Amino acid sequence: MTEDEARQVELVRAIELEDRDGLLFTREDRDQADARARVAVGGGTGRRADARFVAARADFATTRIATRHPGIAGLLEKGRWTRWLAILLPLVALAAGLLANEFGTAKRLDLLAVPLLGTIAWNLLVYLWLAGTALTGRGHVSAVPLADLAGRANHAGRREFEAGTPIDRAALAFRRRWAALTAPLASARTARTLHLGAALFAAGLIAGIYGRALVTEYRAGWESTFLSAPAVHALLSTVLGPASALTGVAIPGVPGIEAMRWTGPQAGALGGGVNAGPWIHLYTVTMAALVIVPRLALTAWQGARALRLARTLPVAGRDNFYVRRLLRASGGRAGAVRVTPYAAKPGEETRRRLASALRAALGDSAEVRFDEDVAYGAEDGWLAAHPPAPDDDYHVLLFTLAATPEAENHGALARQIADALRRDHPGTVLAAIIDESGYRAHFAGQAGLEERVAQRLAAWRAVLGEAGVTPLGIDLSDSPDGDLAQKIERGLLPDAEMRR
């Protein structure tokens, strides 16, 4: 999926999740989008076809929504600032490099000048830091705030939609999710820009010196308050030594260095120093080897990485409820629900009603499987004997409201399954239904029944809440199927991500 496609998919997803009532993207729109996408995919199957379906549907959807809400188009544009920065920053660096020596003394090539030695030192430091972060594996962290800043700059001062409306919430959710999704990509792009900038700055520095050296005679020399000629010699031999060995341009001995002092006994009429030609060559070679070439290599690497990341954005996939629902609509695999009754013996009629309600909520071809009833106290070891299936969309625990929830039993089962799912099948949503039918029938006509039901449900919420499950209390005996399905849809099946 390309970056543009991914952006569309995520935006449509955000809108559909927020727009539960179908005000922005109506039921008809959804049906049309499904149909259009089905045609576009042409009956293929597998991961690629799934992705194509989702992308084609999102393309149709965004076009449709953008015709009604022009602000949507703005959300789909790539960040302008990001692109400008990617071009501008290296250019600024080049210009800075070209001009850098102008800030020094005229006609002088200061051997110890900050632009030259400082650039080299700074780059060496950067390499060290890169190596360090590569080893500890914390490289991207620093780039995220930068990407965030760029993202915020992109949208600064622009509030397209009225606050609090579904579309505004969707835009906000989209931006947040998109920023998180593209954080590695943004980090790679930022790194690419910065590396290129560093290479161009060094190139500019050298080019500036050469350019000026053509028309003026540069004198090379040095001065220092603290350093003596031997120290300077040692320093220059270390920094420029490899280049000297490579080019054959010799570095003068300590007396030669001493003679190059701007001020002092040997400083002649020319104001000290020697012709800078050999030194310029030496610095050029050093700069190219230590800064320009490595930085360009890093630029290329980060550029390649950005390209790869852009093509493989981790967009919501099969593990996402929203996508699974779309794919079910596309005529792909139907949803699968596993129901595990615990310390409850649902009758045939109850099972039938629950199954048909689940099908109504998930699509007619959804597969609903009932486990054997788990006996009270049998939760230990049950999971090992009945491991979660990878293809389940939902694992529904079925309890009865007549029972008092106990953390050591009902709670333990929910916790164990929740942990297993989180570890092995994060795509499966764990849910709990508390069947009120028996309890309500038993206490029918008794005063304060609703209060008692509410109280008992609160106890269930408290116990199951520790496993991260919000139980849904429904009466499986007397609600009509459609009603039941709606309640389940609303209470039990919202996208797990939406609940966060």
Place this chain on the structure above:
Amino acid sequence: MTLEAPAATGTTVNLSLVSHTNVGKTTLTRTLLGRDVGEVRDAAHVTDLSTGYVLVQAGEDTLMLWDTPGFGDTARLLSRLRQSGNPIGWFLTQVWDRWRERPLWSSQQAVKNVREEADVILYLVNAAEDPAAAGYVGLEMEVLGWIGKPVVVLLNQMGPPRGDVSNEIARWSDIGTSGQVRAVLPLDAFARVWVQEGALLDAVAPLLPPEKQPAMAGLRARWEELNRTRFDQSMAVLARYLAAAAKDRETVDEPGWQGKVAAAVTGTSRGDRAARKSMQALGGRLAEATATSTDELIRLHNLSGKAARTVLERVSDDYAHAEKTPEGAAAVLGGMASGAVGGLAADLAAGGLTLGGGMIVGAVLGALGATGIAKGINLARGEDGSSVRWSEDFMERLAATALLRYLAVAHYGRGRGEWSEGEHPPHWPPVVEAEIARHKSALTAARKARDGEAAELYTTVMRDSGTAVLAALYPDARPAIDSARKPAGSTISSLP
């Protein structure tokens, strides 16, 4: 374990209420004691210590009721107990943390109490649950089996009182090993009545060790005396109330010559207004008496809270029929009384009079049918003017509502403290009506009796019909009811 009162030096019969957590032991204890003890909440492991309460005292003998913490985490506990050669002995020597291992701590407290104190185990179950699904029941019966004391199963959380509970009893009677459960009795903490408690004592008595049985007989007799006295006093309250209503009269002011002129000129009758005023006074007094007598019943049954209104509303609901149309009825009647009675019924139905008492009066009037308003109130023209009084039909209905009020109060459990909820099942009114109809002639006689005798006659009628109603509602508890037929002994003057 704490003892609420020092044990008598005589024999102490100990009944231990045991169950899985949150089945309602403390709630039932409160109901049986008529006092708010312990803590009650819909959650697991609310009670964490066994506490003994004196249920009845006869001379030096005491009947103690023990409220214990509930069993919890039963399955895990059982799998550990089964590995031990001496499960109970092993379990009692373990040290559990009261807070971190609350289920095990609570289970241990319960087992300890049962082993050390209980003569008979009252195993309470949550009748709302399916015994097949409530897996802990079998496990806990196994634990109780190791202790080896007789078990009586009490069905709590029965829901509203029902006519026939044999299905429920059958559902729960085959738990545990065969013969382990000696009796299954419905005893809902929210909707039991004293005759059911008597049945429980009768079921427990033969299960006691022989040396305690004589003491139990004395305790049983004393318990009966106390409850019979309460029943008689309740009936006396209602009899006084009925007698007062029967002899209540309100004179209607005759319109003077000005009224007659005004009536001739305007066409409206001042007599109408006068009659209405009188009826309203009559209705107001009855409404107030209804509320007061309900309060008295509530006090007799140790229920706190001034919730008479709840009872009254519930009782009047049974009589408030959809076809209750006072205005329509008034149209049928015409003449002086019609407007006045119609207005009165409307006032009463709207609850415009004292508390909920007015609603009962209104509901009874409505229940008399289309012409019921006219039937409800008699207008008597005497030599010294006219007066209004309650009709015979009305008095008969009033007696029925009075019995229903008694049932509502007597069944009320005090689980959650303040008197706020209640049960009023649909099978009560027909039973009550039938009994009242059977005593119709006695009621008529009481209504016509002279002032001094009326209360006495009403007392007899109410006691007879009340006993018959309880017998019809709880056929299994007949022994306790039969003893109630005899009037209480004169030695007992009041309740403790």
